[in-house]
Amino acid sequence: MYDVIGIGIGPYNLGLAGLIDQTDEVDGIFFDDTPKFEWHPGMLVEKMDLQVPFMADLATFADPKSPYTFMNYLYENNRMFAFYLYQNVKIPRQEYNDYLQWVAGLLDNLSFGSTVVDVLDRKEEEYYTVRVEDKMTGEITDYDTKHIVMATGTEPLVLDGMEHFPNEDVLHSSRYLFEKEQLLKSKDVTVVGSGQSALEIFLDLLEEQERQDMNLTLLTRSGGLFQLDQAKFAQEMFTPEYIDYFHALSEEKRTEALGTLKPLRKGIDPDTLTRLYRKLYHRTAGGEDSNVFIQPMTEVNNIAFENGRYHLDCYQWQEEEPYVHSTKKVVLATGYEPSFPDWFLQNFEDKIEWEEEKQYKVTRDYKLVFKEERSHQFFTATGLTHSHGTGATNLGLAVHRNVHILNAIAGKEVYRNQENPAFQTFSVKDL
Structure with missing residues (x-):
């Protein structure tokens, strides 16, 4: 009987596994169906940095002395002086991925190539049975646990009907590096999206293309x-203080608050924008045509294929004008949505409390709210923006979340969370 089983091994559960490894208070094991740890392999674009400082690693905010900090990774890989002279608190994405893979290689409580095919709720006995299939052998094994932590991440959010188009022609940004070579060979490429990923892909194509006749469009x-x-x-x-404040708001007020935080949630890194502007300025020096088209305020509602080209039904929402954009290749940087296994909805949908828009209710310490109280808890690190705010997907708060979860499982303070980190007071109740 384990204290906890983690389902999914991304940065969130990997960090939790590292914290558990350094304490005797909790016993846990983690499963993932991928053959090895990889962090967004299709978006590890060269020259692009993580958007948070290196302290947003797997352990520092809970235990700076942990062997799984980024600083220890640098030390063990003989990169301390190189990083010191680099003089940048933001690290390359490739290095962050390498750091995560390094930690994964050190932990023995991770099981890759293992698909969780079912989770049975032993309500009367107050535990769960996690049914796991070995992807290599097909063998099924049952594991019993007092608690669950679901961190199944996200899946690409795409336009309806695009699934039948060839991946090399119409693709989600998560596949960008796998199809980049074919994109660079095309004469017309259109990137659709408003966030950081869209700009990174657009800039990378602009910097990498060798032909001046390539038409590059951003919608x-x-x-x-x-x-x-x-x-x-x-x-x-x-900060944790704002999470406390946000979580205590009503459902309606939380939705309103998310709208006011768009510059924090959807904004683009200033360095990326500066690089793009400089590239365009240099390219157009002397009156040269950039062959670059950037159109904001445009919704893309449909994609159709005709006469060897893809036709995008567009709508300029401020002018209320529809138009059609024609291209050879399309990259959809349209974001992600929470990914829930089939067994989760089948086994737990009717047992837990839901808010509107089919968003489950979650406690401050990340437990799903069941209609009937229980001692065996189901924690989640997936689909938390509606309940915990814009910081739900922020890597800097992942350790804070894991400390909450780990302390709740142990029933005592195993790791200490930072207190009162904000200079602002968000609630008048705290005055």
């Missing part, structure tokens, strides 16, 4: 290419 639904709000007080929305 964004947002009102413009607005940068991420990096002001210090704005960034305090990524």
Whole structure:
């Protein structure tokens, strides 16, 4: 009987596994159906950095002395002086991925190539049975656990009907690097999206293309290419204090608050925007045509294929004008949506409380709210924006979340969370 079983091994559960490894208070094991750890392999674009400082690693905020910190990774891989001279708190995405893979290689409580095919709720006995299939052998094994932590991540959010188009022609941004070579050979490429991923792909294609006759288009639904709000007080929305405040709001007020935080949630890194503008400025020096088209305030509602080209039904929502854009290749940087296994909805949908829009209710310490109280808890790190705010997907708060979960499982403080980190007071109740 394990204390906890983690379903899914991304940065969130990998960090939790590392914290558990360094304590005797909790016993746990983690499963993932992928053959090895990989973090967004299709989007590890060269020269692109993580958007948070290196301290947003798997352990530092809970235990700076942990062997699984990024600083220890640098030390063990003989990169301390190189990083010191690099003089940048943001690290390359490829290095962050390598760091995560390094940690995964050190932990013995991870099981890759293992698909969780079912989770049985032993309500009367107050535990869960997790049924796991070995992808290599097909063998099924049952594991019993007092608690569950679901971190099944997200899946690409795409336009309806695009599934039948060839991947090399119409693709989600998560596959960008796998199809990049074919994209660069095309004469017309269109990127659809308003966020960081869309701009990174657009800039990478612009910098990598060798032919001046390549037409490159960016269609964004947002009102413009607005940068991420990096002001210090704005960034305090990524503190535990703001999560406390946000979670205590009503469902209606939380939805309103998310709307006001768009510059923090959807903004683009200023360095990316500067690089793009400089590239366009240099390319057009001397009156040269850039062959680049950037159109904001545009919704893409449909894609059709005719006469060897893809035709995008577009709508400029401010002018209320429809138009059609024609292209050879399409990259949809349209984001992601929470991914829930079939067994989750089949076994638990009727047992838990839901808010509107079919969003489950979650406690402050990340437990699903069941209609009937129980001692065996089901924690989640997936689909939390509606309940915990814009910081739900922020890597800097992942350790904070894991400490909450681990302490709740242990029934005592195993790791200490940072207190009162914000200079602002968000609720008048705290005055």
